[in-house]
Amino acid sequence: MPLRSAHRPAVPAAHRQRALLAALCVLCALCAPALSPGPARAEPIRLTVGVESIDYPPYGSFRNGDYEGFARDLLDSFAIEYGYTMAYVPLPVKRLYQEYLEGRSLDLKFPDSPTWHPSRRKGLQIAYSVPICSFTDGILVKPENVGKGMQVIKTLGILAGFEPWLLDPPIDSRTIRISENLTISGLLSKGIRGRVDGVYACVQAARHLLTTMGIRDKLVYDPSLPHVDGVYRLSSIRRPRVMRQFDEFMNTRSQLVNSLRRKHGLDR
Incomplete structure (x- = not known):
């Protein structure tokens, strides 16, 4: 009986391609070194920022349960770039000093x-x-008392926790009565109603609030009276590394910082 030649059925091209791909995958798995999974992405470090629980625009204000203003925009921008989250802790000025300097419970x-x-x-x-x-x-x-000197100021209104003794030249605490208030808007109202003869405050913040209240000309800054020019800084006892990073941010992101100053009217 003659032998018949064996004929293999044709394998579809798609099947051949899948088989080849499977073989290549097995080969790669055998030849390649085992890959360990990458490290889990770290959660952002949470920083507590002590701020004054007063309405002090445009620098920073605590309104409706939230902190807002120039400082909030600046610190949030820094946090996003360096992988932090900011938790703003509003406190009365006196307690803020206590918690920060004595309790050491705040990062910034x-x-x-x-x-x-x-x-x-x-x-x-x-x-x-x-x-x-x-x-x-x-x-x-x-306005009618501008240029009349300190002799017309018998009672000076200040925010609770602030120190008018830093003025230059210093004022005489023996001849001037101090009247404290918890809010700058309440302090300005006292000055307008004549309950204090002068209001000691940040001039930029006072002007901002008076303009918002529509009474900017009711109280005016008298540059002939004792005053002090200065700068605001961020500070930390617990986080010196964060402070170095913040300085780096301020130096390398000056365009962003200046745009935030312009946004809040602090470039004037």
């Missing part, structure tokens, strides 16, 4: 300056940022 403080309450800072290693924005602390009076 804004605004701050080494000249504020220097005796309470002795012995502390506090890192201060480069200057963030400038300010003028001075005395606002009624």
